Amino acid sequence: MPLLTLTNVQVHYGQIRGTHDVSLSVEEGEILALVGSNGAGKSSTLKAILGMVAYPVGSIIFNGADLHKLQPSDIVRLGVGYSPEGRRVFPQLTVIENLRMGAFTRPAQEHAERIEQMYAYFPRLRERSGQMAASLSGGEQQMLAIGRALMSRPKLFLLDEPSLGLAPIIVERIGDILEEIRQTEKLTVILAEQNSHWAMHLASRAVILELGRSIKTGPTSELLLDESVRSAYLGV
Numbered sequence: 001m002p003l004l005t006l007t008n009v010q011v012h013y014g015q016i017r018g019t020h021d022v023s024l025s026v027e028e029g030e031i032l033a034l035v036g037s038n039g040a041g042k043s044s045t046l047k048a049i050l051g052m053v054a055y056p057v058g059s060i061i062f063n064g065a066d067l068h069k070l071q072p073s074d075i076v077r078l079g080v081g082y083s084p085e086g087r088r089v090f091p092q093l094t095v096i097e098n099l100r101m102g103a104f105t106r107p108a109q110e111h112a113e114r115i116e117q118m119y120a121y122f123p124r125l126r127e128r129s130g131q132m133a134a135s136l137s138g139g140e141q142q143m144l145a146i147g148r149a150l151m152s153r154p155k156l157f158l159l160d161e162p163s164l165g166l167a168p169i170i171v172e173r174i175g176d177i178l179e180e181i182r183q184t185e186k187l188t189v190i191l192a193e194q195n196s197h198w199a200m201h202l203a204s205r206a207v208i209l210e211l212g213r214s215i216k217t218g219p220t221s222e223l224l225l226d227e228s229v230r231s232a233y234l235g236v
């Protein structure tokens with residue numbers, strides 16, 4: 001059984017629709033790329049899973065639980081972690097304080113060990129532990145946003161547009177670390193990205209979103225050879 005299943009999800013922002021019809025499933029331990037151009041509905045899909053936006057139509061089942069109408073904090077407690085587009089670290093808090101904020105669902109006695117684990121994945125964060133998040137580089141802020149989300153020990157990690165504004169070498173580094181964490185923690189990841197090339201090389205499967213609809217899904221090894229995907233999303 002998949003860890004997560006979305007069936008015909010239609011996100012509404014009042015009268016505006018964020019998605020029209022998104023269906024997808026994610027298997028435990030895989031990275032699924034959610035690919036599509038501006039406004040395709042990637043962020044709306046992640047927000048629906050986390051319970052941040054309304055979806056009057058469709059269903060979302062995570063680990064056997066129906067997430068409909070649950071609060072985001074309850075969904076985090078069930079094992080979903082989220083790193084939003086634009087990182088949204090707390091600028092006036094230090095690196096270690098940001099990490100602690102991510103652990104609000106966990107017992108306090110676990111925090112120190114989990115912070116150590118995050119510093120092992122991201123040695124840069126250890127070096128900058130007492131530094132204000134506002135003064136970090138874009139890449140370091142992205143690492144902090146990922147570390148903060150993983151402090152809650154999620155089973156499923158929703159990662160929105162981590163490559164935004166970062167140099168290719170930093171994006172590659174973040175991909176390597178993500179793969180290391182996936183293997184070490186058997187983490188399941190949904191990676192929403194406009195950088196389709198990078199995301200589809202990191203992920204084992206992908207879902208293509210177009211105008212709020214999931215129009216194609218499959219192993220990345222196949223989609224990377226699909227002529228329509230290559231011309232629309234990979235620029236080749």
Ligand SMILES: Nc1ncnc2c1ncn2[C@@H]1O[C@H](COP(=O)(O)OP(=O)(O)OP(=O)(O)O)[C@@H](O)[C@H]1O
Binds near residue numbers: 037
């Ligand atoms: N808060 C909001 N209020 C009203 N409409 C919204 C809101 N957020 C998103 N939308 C609309 O929902 C649609 C999907 O947007 P969404 O941000 O999910 O796309 P996206 O694929 O993540 O795009 P991008 O890659 O540019 O972030 C768009 O038409 C957008 O204008």
